[in-house]
Each structure stands twice: as structure tokens, then as C-alpha cells.
Amino acid sequence: MINLADVSMVRDSKQILSDINWQVKPGQHWVLMGLNGSGKSSLLNIISGQQWPTSGTVEVLGERFGSTKIPNLRKRIGWVGSVLNAKINQFDTTDRIILSGIFNSIGIYQEYGQSELDQVDEVMNRLNITHLKGRKYLTCSQGQQQLVLIARSLISNPELLILDEPCNGLDIFATEQILDQVADLISQENAPTVLYVTHQASEITPMFDHTLLLKDGLIFDQGETSQVLTTENLSLFYDHSVNVDKHGNRYLVYLDHSKG
Numbered sequence: 001m002i003n004l005a006d007v008s009m010v011r012d013s014k015q016i017l018s019d020i021n022w023q024v025k026p027g028q029h030w031v032l033m034g035l036n037g038s039g040k041s042s043l044l045n046i047i048s049g050q051q052w053p054t055s056g057t058v059e060v061l062g063e064r065f066g067s068t069k070i071p072n073l074r075k076r077i078g079w080v081g082s083v084l085n086a087k088i089n090q091f092d093t094t095d096r097i098i099l100s101g102i103f104n105s106i107g108i109y110q111e112y113g114q115s116e117l118d119q120v121d122e123v124m125n126r127l128n129i130t131h132l133k134g135r136k137y138l139t140c141s142q143g144q145q146q147l148v149l150i151a152r153s154l155i156s157n158p159e160l161l162i163l164d165e166p167c168n169g170l171d172i173f174a175t176e177q178i179l180d181q182v183a184d185l186i187s188q189e190n191a192p193t194v195l196y197v198t199h200q201a202s203e204i205t206p207m208f209d210h211t212l213l214l215k216d217g218l219i220f221d222q223g224e225t226s227q228v229l230t231t232e233n234l235s236l237f238y239d240h241s242v243n244v245d246k247h248g249n250r251y252l253v254y255l256d257h258s259k260g
């Protein structure tokens with residue numbers, strides 16, 4: 001699905017990503033963790049063709065960057081993140097925002113017909129947000145807005161779905177609703193591969209079988225989630241003593257104050 005080899009990115013003489021070697025295989029779903037500024041969004045922007053690496057090779061969905069048409073590739077990738085959030089017209093209705101996903105645009109400038117409107121209904125139904133149809137985006141709660149943006153990203157049945165901190169600022173119930181919807185989605189046939197950025201270990205449900213830890217633009221560790229999320233590993237990763245516990249199938253990470 002994704003193959004990054006020796007990818008680096010420099011902007012304004014700042015090294016943002018270095019020596020990124022990362023493969024995502026079909027059927028895997030990854031969590032990306034790392035402190036603010038560690039390069040998570042930059043990495044995902046490279047994968048979705050929105051930013052260029054300074055060096056290295058990038059292959060996504062079987063297409064090698066440099067020899068493929070990026071706009072065609074972008075149509076196969078769904079993407080939700082704060083940059084999109086900031087661009088949305090708050091006065092647009094939810095269904096028009098979702099419809100715009102078909103055209104990969106902010107706002108609608110192309111002709112559409114019944115089949116596109118049916119697609120909107122189908123995806124709203126799939127995410128249980130039919131009751132939001134016709135509502136202005138700004139009248140929706142933050143959790144509802146995120147579901148609208150996820151619906152927008154899903155409308156063209158992407159093969160890869162990038163969720164960059166989709167649960168930021170959401171209460172635990174809204175967060176669980178999003179996680180439930182993603183779990184539902186993953187369980188379906190022809191489900192997209194999901195890349196999910198979070199700061200909260202509690203959001204790492206078993207569906208995220210792999211985890212990538214990014215630190216200062218470098219991969220600190222990657223692999224099966226259960227191997228990566230250990231007390232020893234995360235304490236080194238954060239340069240602080242932390243404890244990693246599991247409660248049921250959920251992770252719990254907390255500072256170990258006894259060790260200072």
C-alpha cells in the first residue's frame with residue numbers, strides 16, 4: 001500500500017523528516033504517535049501527495065511519485081485533518097460538504113446529478129449521520145463535524161484513509177463514536193487501509209494492529225502495536241518514565257511520578 005525508502009524533507013533549512021523507511025502492507029491499519037512537531041502531518045502530507053520530500057522514494061497504492069499523476073492518486077486517498085477543517089465553509093450544509101468530497105474540492109463547482117446525491121445519502125447512512133442532512137456545518141457539534149468530514153473523505157471509496165488527529169477536542173463519547181465508525185468501516189469488505197494519528201493511547205483500539213512512533217522527524221520505532229507500546233519503549237520515546245498498562249483491550253499511558 002505504501003513504501004517509503006530513505007525519505008527526508010527539509011524546509012527553510014529545517015530538517016523535518018529524516019531517513020524514513022516505512023512499509024504499510026494491505027490489511028494493516030496503523031497508528032502514528034509523536035509529540036507536536038515530530039513530523040506526523042508532514043509525513044502524511046507526503047503520502048497524500050500534498051508535499052514533496054527532499055529526497056527518497058515514495059510509492060503509494062502502487063504508484064511511484066515522480067512518474068504518476070498526483071491528482072489521480074489523490075482521488076484514491078481519503079484525508080481528514082486540521083488543514084481541511086480550517087478550509088471548510090462553516091455556512092455550507094453537511095450534505096454539500098460531503099458531496100464536495102466526490103470532486104476533491106472545497107465547495108462545489110462541478111455538475112452533479114442524482115447518482116452523486118445518492119452517494120451522499122449512502123455514506124451519511126453508513127456513518128449514522130442522516131439526521132444532520134441539511135444542517136449548516138457550524139451548527140454541528142465538533143464530533144458531528146468530524147463525522148461529516150470522515151463521510152466526505154469516504155464518499156469516493158478511497159483505498160487509503162488518513163485520519164490526522166480526528167478526535168482532537170472531542171469528549172469521550174464523541175471519540176468512541178468515531179472509533180466505532182472506523183471499526184465498522186475496517187470490518188467491511190474492501191475496507192480502506194487506515195492511518196490514524198493520535199496523542200491518546202486510549203484511542204488505540206485493537207483494530208490498529210501496527211504503530212509507528214515518530215520523534216524529531218525520525219522513526220523511533222515501528223511494528224506490531226503490542227510490541228511497540230511497552231513501558232520501556234515509551235519511556236525512552238518520551239524521555240520520561242511512563243507506565244503502559246492495558247485495561248481490557250485499551251492502552252493506558254501515564255507518567256510515573258515516582259521516578260521523577
Ligand SMILES: Nc1ncnc2c1ncn2[C@@H]1O[C@H](COP(=O)(O)OP(=O)(O)O)[C@@H](O)[C@H]1O
Nearest residue numbers: 011012016034035036037038039040041042043
Ligand atoms: N513548510 C514548512 N516550512 C517550515 N517548517 C515546517 C513546514 N511544515 C512543517 N514544518 C515544521 O516541521 C515540524 C513538523 O511539523 P508537523 O509535521 O506538522 O508535526 P506534527 O504533525 O507531528 O505535529 C514542525 O516543527 C513544523 O513547524
Ligand SMILES: [Mg+2]
Nearest residue numbers: 040041042164
Ligand atoms: Mg500534525
